Amino acid sequence: MSYGTTFPLWRAAAGGAWQDYTCHAFVEGMRDGTLPRAAFLRYLVQDYLFLVHFSRAWSLAVTKAETLEEMRACAATVHALLNDEMRLHIETCAAAGITEAELYAAREAPQNLAYTRYVMDAGHSGDFLDLMAALAPCVLGYGEIGTRLAAAAGDTAYADWIATYAGDDYQDTCRAVAGLIDGAVAYRLGPSPTDSPRWPRLCARFETATRLEVDFWGMGLSG
Numbered sequence: 264m265s266y267g268t269t270f271p272l273w274r275a276a277a278g279g280a281w282q283d284y285t286c287h288a289f290v291e292g293m294r295d296g297t298l299p300r301a302a303f304l305r306y307l308v309q310d311y312l313f314l315v316h317f318s319r320a321w322s323l324a325v326t327k328a329e330t331l332e333e334m335r336a337c338a339a340t341v342h343a344l345l346n347d348e349m350r351l352h353i354e355t356c357a358a359a360g361i362t363e364a365e366l367y368a369a370r371e372a373p374q375n376l377a378y379t380r381y382v383m384d385a386g387h388s389g390d391f392l393d394l395m396a397a398l399a400p401c402v403l404g405y406g407e408i409g410t411r412l413a414a415a416a417g418d419t420a421y422a423d424w425i426a427t428y429a430g431d432d433y434q435d436t437c438r439a440v441a442g443l444i445d446g447a448v449a450y451r452l453g454p455s456p457t458d459s460p461r462w463p464r465l466c467a468r469f470e471t472a473t474r475l476e477v478d479f480w481g482m483g484l485s486g
């Protein structure tokens with residue numbers, strides 16, 4: 264799974280943190296079906312709240328964009344998060360007796376607060392690229408995990424989750440976001456972005472967001 268040209272460079276720069284994120288025990292538990300249901304539901308309730316704030320961060324990207332094409336791509340991502348991806352959370356929780364009002368009113372876990380507000384702050388304190396570097400691990404990491412699990416899943420109760428992230432809608436979003444990031448990098452940093460003085464800081468933002476993803480899975484496992 265490559266998703267453009269910038270993402271593979273950021274992923275490589277994140278080193279072992281990327282593996283810790285995408286092959287986390289929580290992920291492996293969804294793959295082979297051994298993840299306890301209580302851990303999954305705890306994660307899913309928090310992830311609903313995550314998506315609320317993640318949608319706000321992508322909305323901030325609309326305001327930070329510098330071209331109409333960027334605005335359209337970010338607005339489309341907001342739409343996909345609020346109207347496609349969240350359906351998984353609402354329907355799965357409804358089947359477990361948790362209403363959407365209860366989801367919205369749930370208390371945010373510290374790991375959730377840390378991650379979503381870190382991403383928002385990347386956008387508030389930086390420019391469009393700072394925000395993209397903080398958003399990329401979430402979108403593209405789940406794209407990678409979904410694709411791998413769809414090919415390697417055992418007998419698991421988490422097939423709906425896997426199908427959501429391996430499915431065409433989500434994978435289309437991943438490809439669009441990868442293209443958005445590649446275009447944004449070229450537009451702002453020119454033809455050799457890795458030589459830009461900004462490059463190491465963008466890589467660091469990506470790695471920090473990746474580590475916050477690891478903590479998010481950990482929150483699901485241990486409460």
Ligand SMILES: Cc1ncc(CO)c(N)n1
Pocket residue numbers: 310313314348400401402405476479
């Ligand atoms: C924590 C987290 N990261 C990434 C995604 C993908 O959007 C998600 N739903 N939740």
